[in-house]
Amino acid sequence: MSEQQLARYTYLGPEGTFTEAALRAFVGSEHVRTDPSTDVVSALDAVRGGRADFAVVPMENSVEGGVNVTLDTLASSAEPLVIVGEVVVPVAFVLAVVPGTALSQVRRVSTHPHAWAQCRGWVGRELDGAVHVPATSTAAAAAILADRGREAGFDAALCSALSAERYGLEALAEGVADNPHAVTRFVVVSRPGTLPEPTGADKTTLMAHLPDNEAGALLDMLEQFAVRGVNLSRIESRPIGDSLGRYSFSMDLEGHVAEERVAAALIGLHRVCPLVRFMGSYPRWDRVAPHVAPGTHDADFVAARTWVERIRTGQV
Numbered sequence: 001m002s003e004q005q006l007a008r009y010t011y012l013g014p015e016g017t018f019t020e021a022a023l024r025a026f027v028g029s030e031h032v033r034t035d036p037s038t039d040v041v042s043a044l045d046a047v048r049g050g051r052a053d054f055a056v057v058p059m060e061n062s063v064e065g066g067v068n069v070t071l072d073t074l075a076s077s078a079e080p081l082v083i084v085g086e087v088v089v090p091v092a093f094v095l096a097v098v099p100g101t102a103l104s105q106v107r108r109v110s111t112h113p114h115a116w117a118q119c120r121g122w123v124g125r126e127l128d129g130a131v132h133v134p135a136t137s138t139a140a141a142a143a144i145l146a147d148r149g150r151e152a153g154f155d156a157a158l159c160s161a162l163s164a165e166r167y168g169l170e171a172l173a174e175g176v177a178d179n180p181h182a183v184t185r186f187v188v189v190s191r192p193g194t195l196p197e198p199t200g201a202d203k204t205t206l207m208a209h210l211p212d213n214e215a216g217a218l219l220d221m222l223e224q225f226a227v228r229g230v231n232l233s234r235i236e237s238r239p240i241g242d243s244l245g246r247y248s249f250s251m252d253l254e255g256h257v258a259e260e261r262v263a264a265a266l267i268g269l270h271r272v273c274p275l276v277r278f279m280g281s282y283p284r285w286d287r288v289a290p291h292v293a294p295g296t297h298d299a300d301f302v303a304a305r306t307w308v309e310r311i312r313t314g315q316v
């Protein structure tokens, strides 16, 4: 295959981010072209504009929760994109410095806000009074420190051990995250038109609005899943932005839209919500198949529908 025919991936860069590690884990041994983006919005814009086929972006972290810029940009754009895959990556941080810097000299620490949140306890204990200088990613902080040294505006970067090595920095402390089991979930996004085949262990991502000022509207929405035996693995609310008290709900559910119980829940949602956006059905990273409760298998829905059709044609 020529270089021109390879799939083009962009990701939250620069080289050395956890997002790049997620991309490598996703493509495995497949040969692809990669081109880092400076932030999540430009990575998604590159896919919309046709400059990349896929973007890999962070979606949620086990400690700090949802990555709002990803949730909001995917949910609000006039040109929808779809999620075609997910990757879960363990995240561990080192405190990286220009070689020769002592711990006592570190007063300003740069990193991505999600990384800062995951190392806050350690920084408080070991670098009491140190302040956070936000960066677009962990590797961006490392790259700037390596490039500018004392002129960087900060003394250390919280990044992966790989990033520290790649940018020629020294890992002054390792394992600095407050939770050693932290993981981040990344999603692989493309333009609509390529719905991955169901595998039996899939997830579907949706965004929905509720009717304004209606008691029980949230319960109505959740019932659409409950009565069809569809389990939600994530639900979070994000402000819509135009006035206080208006929220959109971002959800992941277990199953693929090709499955009857998921399709039935989506039909129900469409009836009770003023706006529903389908954001993709894709294989789960852990390949764990959901528990499908009795009465909610595809065959149960098909049998029930056939029964109603027979009634409608007079075959009671």
Ligand SMILES: O=C(O)C(=O)C[C@]1(C(=O)O)C=C[C@@H](O)C=C1
Pocket (backbone or CB within 6 Å): 012, 016, 017, 018, 019, 020, 058, 061, 067, 091, 112, 114, 115, 136, 137, 138, 139, 184
């Ligand atoms: O900065 C990086 O290396 C990223 O890939 C981004 C990101 C995030 O957005 O949460 C990914 C994983 C870590 O939790 C910290 C930062």
